[in-house]
Amino acid sequence: MKLYKVDAIVLRSREMRDADRILTLLSRQKGKIKAVAHGVNKPSSRKRGAVQPFCYSSFLLYRGRELDSVNQCEGIEAFSGLRADLDRISYASYLAELTDSASMEDQIDGEAFFLLLTILHLISRDGADVELLTRSFEIRLLDIAGLRPHLDNCVGCGVPVESETVGFSSSTGGVVCGRCSGIAGDVKFFPRGTVEILKLLLKWDLKKTERIKVPPRVRQQLRQIMQNYISYHLEKKLATALFLEKLYYHY
Ligand SMILES: [Zn+2]
Structure with missing residues (x-):
């Protein structure tokens, strides 16, 4: 046919x-x-x-x-709720470009389809926490694409990382313990609570994302972790991600 x-x-x-x-x-x-x-x-x-x-x-x-x-x-x-609002349409453009960049043609990927469909529904609702839903989408899409960062055990030596400050390296693919922090040049340190929120975003019911209370400082750290990680693994900075930065974060 x-x-x-x-x-x-x-x-x-x-x-x-x-x-x-x-x-x-x-x-x-x-x-x-x-x-x-x-x-x-x-x-x-x-x-x-x-x-x-x-x-x-x-x-x-x-x-x-x-x-x-x-x-x-x-x-x-x-999704008319998206289209009337610059904030939401900018995030939706980013989600679409990220999905496009992270998935290959002819790769049958019902999971990514349902994830994107769900997130578009959620961000078009009034009162949606669009930023946190975006972080949740990123970590889940990376998981589906087989690119999820390691968040429990040190990527250098394999021990559980339980210190209050946790190293994170995009190039080696996740968290590093204090002893392995020299493993790569791009290790940055974050409070463990920030990494715990990232883990939570992977498992939590997407429809209840608004119940997770995340202060602005932690949001900024989450954004930094995910944006660096995604740029590194996709080997480019997405145009829509740059646009969001210009629009909201001025750095
Ligand atoms: Zn280690």
């Missing part, structure tokens, strides 16, 4: 000439897919709504030799 159907979240929707768009989709059935949507930028196009970034839509795709194309599509959920 040349035609196939998927439910997918639009990770990226790039405008091309002739009113076309190139879409990067994360589908429930087939993982990441690239497809062209012809003519969707025309004001009269009925497909227009369903191909916007972060839309959850149903697609009928035509398998092409080089690139698949959108035959039909229909929006399931537009």
